[in-house]
Amino acid sequence: MDTDLLTTAEAAAHATRARQWLSGGVAAVSPAAIRSWASRGYLPRAGLTETGRPLYRLVAVARAERVTRGRALRLVGIPEKGPFGLGGAAIPRSAQRKPESGTTIPDLSVGK
Template sequence: MGDLDIDHLIAAQAAQYADCARQFVSAGAAHITPATIRSWAHRGHLTATGLAADDRSRTYRLADVARDELRTRARALRHVSIL
């Protein structure tokens, strides 16, 4: 996954981390994009912790990203039924 600041991630890095976790549990069937991370933030599920070195990109805590990935996965699995 490259060099990640383990404390604070920009949306692209957060998506990369969350997508890796989602790929593992979904056998490659689900993806998380930077737009998903920004959507979580826009909806109030994920709080930005600051700005990256470019003074433009918001950063997010890795623990918060992991928590929200688990939360959305659990919510999605409630809507899956086995026929």
């Protein structure tokens, strides 16, 4: 099996790690959410397991998590606006710093 292919449970665990980092451990992604992303077209299936269950590419899971992140974080009380659009509470003040004069911050958003 290809190492970048994930089962539904593995995809949920991967997306949960990202969401919990951004939400301070509040938000999680369930396997049902992964199935919902797939049925809504956010997450394309990349293959099937030997038992016929869907597999997803790691990069596609990361993209789907990013696309669905805003609403999910709002549901747990974290505003969408803030540094890098992650929500004001997502990045602790101690980790935030202003760029040195003359430098620019690259736009790292996906899908633009």
